[in-house]
Amino acid sequence: xxxxxxxxxxxxxxxxxxxxxxxxxxxxxxxxxxxxxxxxxxxxxxxxxxxxxxxxxxxxxxxxxxxxxxxxxxxxxxxxxxxxxxxxxxxxxxxxxxxxxxxxxxxxxxxxxxxxxxxxxxxxxxxxxxxxxxxxxxxxxxxxxxxxxxxxxxxxxxxxxxxxxxxxxxxxxxxxxxxxxxxxxxxxxxxxxxxxxxxxxxxxxxxxxxxxxxxxxxxxxxxxxxxxxxxxxxxxxxxxxxxxxxxxxxxxxxxxxxxxxxxxxxxxxxxxxxxxxxxxxxxxxxxxxxxxxxxxxxxxxxxxxxxxxxxxxxxxxxxxxxxxxxxxxxxxxxxxxxxxxxxxxxxxxxxxxxxxxxxxxxxxxxxxxxxxxxxxxxxxxxxxxxxxxxxxxxxxxxxxxxxxxxxxxxxx
Numbered sequence: 240x241x242x243x244x245x246x247x248x249x250x251x252x253x254x255x256x257x258x259x260x261x262x263x264x265x266x267x268x269x270x271x272x273x274x275x276x277x278x279x280x281x282x283x284x285x286x287x288x289x290x291x292x293x294x295x296x297x298x299x300x301x302x303x304x305x306x307x308x309x310x311x312x313x314x315x316x317x318x319x320x321x322x323x324x325x326x327x328x329x330x331x332x333x334x335x336x337x338x339x340x341x342x343x344x345x346x347x348x349x350x351x352x353x354x355x356x357x358x359x360x361x362x363x364x365x366x367x368x369x370x371x372x373x374x375x376x377x378x379x380x381x382x383x384x385x386x387x388x389x390x391x392x393x394x395x396x397x398x399x400x401x402x403x404x405x406x407x408x409x410x411x412x413x414x415x416x417x418x419x420x421x422x423x424x425x426x427x428x429x430x431x432x433x434x435x436x437x438x439x440x441x442x443x444x445x446x447x448x449x450x451x452x453x454x455x456x457x458x459x460x461x462x463x464x465x466x467x468x469x470x471x472x473x474x475x476x477x478x479x480x481x482x483x484x485x486x487x488x489x490x491x492x493x494x495x496x497x498x499x500x501x502x503x504x505x506x507x508x509x510x511x512x513x514x515x516x517x518x519x520x521x522x523x524x525x526x527x528x529x530x531x532x533x534x535x536x537x538x539x540x541x542x543x544x545x546x547x548x549x550x551x552x553x554x555x556x557x558x559x560x561x562x563x564x565x566x567x568x569x570x571x572x573x574x575x576x577x578x579x580x581x582x583x584x585x586x587x588x589x590x591x592x593x594x595x596x597x598x599x600x601x602x603x604x605x606x607x608x609x610x611x612x613x614x615x616x617x618x619x620x621x622x623x624x625x626x627x628x629x630x631x632x633x634x635x636x637x638x639x640x641x642x643x644x645x646x647x648x649x650x651x
Contacts, residue, residue: 255284366391450510
C-alpha cells in the first residue's frame with residue numbers, strides 16, 4: 240500500500256523498493272572481488288530496468304547505445320558498464336541470488352487475492368513452454384537443427400502470480416519438474432501431458448490435491464454416480480456432463496478418483512480429481528482457469544522480451560527468467576498499490592459477487608449466462624493484468640518523480 244509519497248524517489252525507485260532490502264541481504268553474503276566492476280546490486284537494477292523498458296530491442300542496444308552513451312536519464316542511477324562486463328555478470332553471479340530475491344518477494348510482498356477463489360486453498364496451475372536458443376547450446380538439444388530450453392512454471396491462481404519455476408532442456412520431463420513443485424495443501428491444475436497414476440499417487444502422498452485433464456481413452460470402472468451440479472444458466476455451454484467415482488485397473492496404487500466428463504466447443508473433456516467436496520461446475524471452472532498460465536507464457540515471451548535470450552548458458556537463462564518474474568511481481572505490486580490508494584478494493588462487491596461455494600443459490604434463471612466469467616475477467620483485467628497500455632505509460636515515466644502526478648497517470 241502506498242502511504243507517504245517521497246517525491247525524491249523516481250518511479251523506478253518506487254518499483255524497486257520492495258526488492259532492494261532482499262538484494263542488500265544477498266549482497267552481504269558475497270565476497271567482493273578485488274577488481275569488481277559491477278556489483279550485484281547494480282547488475283540487478285540494470286536487469287530490472289531493461290525488462291521494464293519493452294521498447295529496448297536488445298540488451299546490447301541497452302548497454303552500448305543507451306546506457307553508455309548517456310541517453311538515459313541520470314535520475315535512474317544506473318551504472319555505466321562495458322557490454323562484456325555486463326555479459327560476464329551472468330556467469331559471475333549465481334542464479335540462486337535471484338531465486339532468493341524472487342522467493343523473498345513471494346513471501347513478503349502483499350498482493351491482492353481473487354476473493355472467489357479463497358475458499359479453495361492455494362490453486363497452482365502447472366505447465367511448461369519452449370524458448371528457442373542457439374544451436375551451440377548442446378545441452379538444449381530438442382529436435383534436428385533445433386535447440387530449445389523448457390521453462391516449467393507453477394502459477395498461483397489465487398494471486399495470479401508465478402510461485403515456482405524450473406529450467407531444463409527441451410526434452411526435460413514435465414512430470415518430474417512438477418514433482419519438485421508439490422507443496423502440501425495446494426491443488427495442482429494441469430493438462431493431459433501430466434496424466435500419470437504415479438504422479439497422482441505422489442501428489443496424494445504429500446497431502447496435496449489435483450485437478451488434471453486425462454485422455455479420453457481412459458479405461459475405468461464406474462463405482463458411483465454423483466449428481467451433476469450445474470447452474471441452469473450455463474447448462475447450454477456444456478453437453479453430456481457426467482460426474483462419477485471411478486477406479487482404473489491399470490492404476491498400480493488402487494486409488495478411487497472422481498471423473499467429470501463433458502463436451503464443450505465440439506471437444507470432449509475428461510477431468511480427474513481427488514477433491515470430492517467440489518460441485519461439478521466448480522471442477523470444470525477451476526480446470527478452465529488453467530488457461531491463465533498460457534496467457535502468462537505469452538506475456539513473458541512477447542511483452543517481457545523472454546524470447547530474446549541474453550546469455551546462452553543454463554545459469555544465464557535462469558537468471559533472465561528470474562529477473563523477468565521479479566520485474567512482473569514488482570510491476571503488479573505497484574499497480575495494485577496505486578489502485579487501492581485511488582479507490583479501495585471493492586470488498587462490498589466481493590461479498591455480492593457470485594460465489595463458487597453455493598452455485599445453486601447464487602445462479603438464478605434471471606441472471607445472465609456469462610455473468611460469472613465476465614465478473615472474474617473484469618477483476619483480472621483491473622487488478623492483476625499488466626496490459627500493454629499500462630506498461631507503455633510506465634516505461635515512459637520511470638525517471639520522473641514518484642508523486643501525485645505519477646500516481647494519477649498510472650491509475651488512469
